[in-house]
Amino acid sequence: MTTINLSALNGMSHEQLVALVAQMAAQPARKLSMKVTDKGGLSVYGLGRFPTTLYRSQWERLLADDSVAQIKAFMADNADLLATKA
Numbered sequence: 001m002t003t004i005n006l007s008a009l010n011g012m013s014h015e016q017l018v019a020l021v022a023q024m025a026a027q028p029a030r031k032l033s034m035k036v037t038d039k040g041g042l043s044v045y046g047l048g049r050f051p052t053t054l055y056r057s058q059w060e061r062l063l064a065d066d067s068v069a070q071i072k073a074f075m076a077d078n079a080d081l082l083a084t085k086a
Helices: 006-011 014-025 056-063 065-077
Strands: 033-036 042-045 052-054
Touching (some): 052 056
Antiparallel strands (some): 033 042, 042 052
C-alpha cells in the first residue's frame, strides 16, 4: 500500500498527481484474512475499514447455496442502485 504525506501533494504537478493515482489504482485489493474472536465468532478482515464478524451458524446460513443465489439475484436486480467500492 502506498503511503502519502498529504503536505507533499501541494508541490506535485498535475502529471505527478495523475501518475500517483494510476499507481494507487493498479495496486491489488487487500487480501482477506480471518480470525476467531474471543467469543467464538469468525471475523473476516479486508472487506472494509472494520471486520465483518458473524457466528458460525450465521456464516453457514449466509453462505448456503440458496442464500448465495438469493443475494446474487437481488444484486443483479438492483445493480443500478448498488454502489461499488474498491
